[in-house]
Amino acid sequence: MTRVALVGCGGLGVPAAWTLALGGQKQFRLIDADVVEESNLHRQVLYTTPDLGKPKAARLAEILRERWNADVEVVADRLTAQNADALLLGCDAALEGSDDALAKFTLNDWAVAHPRARTAVIAAAIGRRGQWFAVTPTSSCYRCLFEEPPPPESLATCSIAGVLGPVTGQVGGYAGRALLHALAGRPDAAIGALVRFSPRGLQRTAVAVAGDCRCTAR
Ligand SMILES: [Zn+2]
Numbered sequence: 001m002t003r004v005a006l007v008g009c010g011g012l013g014v015p016a017a018w019t020l021a022l023g024g025q026k027q028f029r030l031i032d033a034d035v036v037e038e039s040n041l042h043r044q045v046l047y048t049t050p051d052l053g054k055p056k057a058a059r060l061a062e063i064l065r066e067r068w069n070a071d072v073e074v075v076a077d078r079l080t081a082q083n084a085d086a087l088l089l090g091c092d093a094a095l096e097g098s099d100d101a102l103a104k105f106t107l108n109d110w111a112v113a114h115p116r117a118r119t120a121v122i123a124a125a126i127g128r129r130g131q132w133f134a135v136t137p138t139s140s141c142y143r144c145l146f147e148e149p150p151p152p153e154s155l156a157t158c159s160i161a162g163v164l165g166p167v168t169g170q171v172g173g174y175a176g177r178a179l180l181h182a183l184a185g186r187p188d189a190a191i192g193a194l195v196r197f198s199p200r201g202l203q204r205t206a207v208a209v210a211g212d213c214r215c216t217a218r
Pocket of ligand 1: 142
C-alpha cells in the first residue's frame with residue numbers, strides 16, 4: 001500500500017484528498033498547521049461552519065475516515081527543508097498544495113533525493129489561475145523548470161491576492177488525478193510537464209531534464 005502525504009489541507013488539498021479517496025487511495029498523512037477559517041469555506045468545501053477553529057489536518061482526517069474508511073495520520077506542522085525527511089518518513093508519494101512556495105521546492109527535493117521510489121505532485125493556484133507538475137522517478141523535476149524559489153517579496157499569496165474558489169477545486173482535482181495516474185503507472189499530462197489552468201483553458205508545457213539539475217543523479 002502506498003501512503004500519500006498531503007502537504008496543505010486547504011483550497012488545493014481538500015479537492016486533491018477528495019479525488020484521491022474517490023480513486024481508491026486509502027492511506028494518507030495530512031500535514032497542515034492551520035485551522036479552518038470562515039473565509040476558507042467557499043473553496044475548502046469538505047469543511048462546514050461547525051468546523052471553524054478546528055485544525056484542518058485533524059478535521060480532514062476525520063472526514064476521510066468517516067466517508068472513505070481511510071487510514072489517516074495527522075501532522076500539525078509546516079513542511080520545511082529541515083523537517084521534510086522526518087515529516088515524510090514512510091511516505092511513498094506526496095502532493096503539495098499549500099500556499100508556501102518554499103515547500104514546493106522542498107517536496108521536489110525530497111522526491112528527487114530518493115531515487116526510483118518517490119512521486120510528487122506540486123500544485124499552486126492564485127486569482128483565476130493555477131498550475132501543477134508531477135515528478136516521477138523517471139521524469140524531469142520542478143527544479144528543471146524553476147531552478148530556485150522566487151524571492152519572498154515577489155510572492156503573492158491567496159491571503160493577499162485572493163483566489164477564485166472553483167479554480168482551486170479544479171486544480172486540486174487535476175493534481176490528485178495526476179498523482180493517481182503516476183502511482184498506477186499510467187500516462188498523465190502533468191508528468192514531467194507544467195500544466196496551467198486559466199480562463200482560457202489548459203496549457204501544457206513539457207519540461208526536459210536540465211543537464212545540470214540534481215535530478216539527473218537519480
Ligand atoms: Zn530536475
